[in-house]
Amino acid sequence: MKTKKSKKIKNPTLSGIISDTIQSEPLINDKENKIIKDNQYLIYKNKNWKKSLPQPKFSTMRSGKAFHSKWSQKMENKYALSKVKEIQKQIEGTRKKSKEDARKCRELNLLKKKENERKGEVVQIIKDTTKIKKMKKKHLRNIEKRDILNY
Known part of the structure; x- marks a missing residue:
């Protein structure tokens, strides 16, 4: 089986140099190592707004006494x-x-207004029903049935 040979880069880039120097430097403990790696990843991915990664878990956070009113x-x-x-x-x-x-x-x-209007009207009482049958539709619209006893 043939194995691929790794090519050496003639002109190393700035990011390659930075990553080599960071890897070669000894770190104090694992926590700092993790923070540095996370920051490198965020810089590489251009997510600077996510820099506040290591936050304490909710279960480990201590809360003060709750406020209770009397x-x-x-x-x-x-x-x-x-x-x-x-x-x-x-x-x-x-x-x-x-x-x-x-x-x-x-x-x-x-x-009251309706009663006053009715009192002020001029009324003609039609006793002959044949006149109503001979009237035109326009005139029939104006005719109303009312109680005769009030007049």
Whole structure:
């Protein structure tokens, strides 16, 4: 079997020189070695924004005491919130009531307006039904049936 011979580069590049020097330098411990290799990889891949790689795991992180408010403080907040909600309900109730009153007033005004219009109209009572049969459609549209007792 033939094996491939490694070719020697006549003009070594800057990255080759840097990698040779980094590999030849002795490192203090494995952690620093890993950080240097990771940084080399990030520089090579042009991912400089990922430089903060070695972060502690969540399980190893220590958290301080959680903030707990006192029971009395919680009850005061609850009472204040209930008061605010009561006031809010009262305001909504007054708003609804005022809207309802305005609506009823509008309806009454419309009824009064219709009654006044009917009182002011000039009315002709047609007793002969044959006249209605002879009328044209345009004229029939203006005819209304009403109660005669009011007149």
